[in-house]
Amino acid sequence: MRTILSLTAAIAIAAPTFVVPTLAQAQSSRSYGRGDVCQYERRQAGNRGTLTGSLVGGAVGAAVAGDGAKTEGAVLGGIVGAVAGNQIARKNFRCSSYPKRITHRRDNCRWVQEYNGRSWDGFEVCRTRGGEWRPSGRG
Numbered sequence: 720m721r722t723i724l725s726l727t728a729a730i731a732i733a734a735p736t737f738v739v740p741t742l743a744q745a746q747s748s749r750s751y752g753r754g755d756v757c758q759y760e761r762r763q764a765g766n767r768g769t770l771t772g773s774l775v776g777g778a779v780g781a782a783v784a785g786d787g788a789k790t791e792g793a794v795l796g797g798i799v800g801a802v803a804g805n806q807i808a809r810k811n812f813r814c815s816s817y818p819k820r821i822t823h824r825r826d827n828c829r830w831v832q833e834y835n836g837r838s839w840d841g842f843e844v845c846r847t848r849g850g851e852w853r854p855s856g857r858g
C-alpha cells in the first residue's frame with residue numbers, strides 16, 4: 720500500500736510539468752530563447768522529461784525492487800527513467816515547413832509545432848529586435 724501511495728504522489732508531482740499552454744494566443748509573452756528556436760525548445764522539453772522520468776522511474780524502481788534492494792531499485796529506476804523521459808519529451812516539439820494555407824512567409828520567422836497531449840498545435844514564432852523568439856499570433 721505504501722508503494723502505491725508513493726507512486727501516486729510521484730505522478731501527481733510530476734504530471735504538471737507536461738501541462739503547458741500550447742495555443743499561440745496563450746503564448747504571446749512566452750520567450751523561446753535567442754539561438755535556434757528548435758534546438759532551444761527541444762533542450763527545455765528534454766530537461767523537463769529528465770526530471771519527470773527520474774522521479775517516476777525512481778518510484779517505480781523502488782516499488783518493483785525486492786526486499787533489501789529498494790535503494791538500488793530506486794537508483795536504477797531513476798537513471799532509466801531519466802534517459803527515457805529525456806528522449807520522449809524531446810519529441811514533443813518540432814519545427815516544420817509552413818502549412819499550405821499560409822501563403823505569406825516572413826524572413827525572420829519559423830513555423831513550430833508543440834504536442835499538447837492530444838494533437839499537434841502549429842504556430843509561427845518570429846525573432847524580435849532583441850534576438851528573442853516569440854509567437855507572432857499566427858497559428
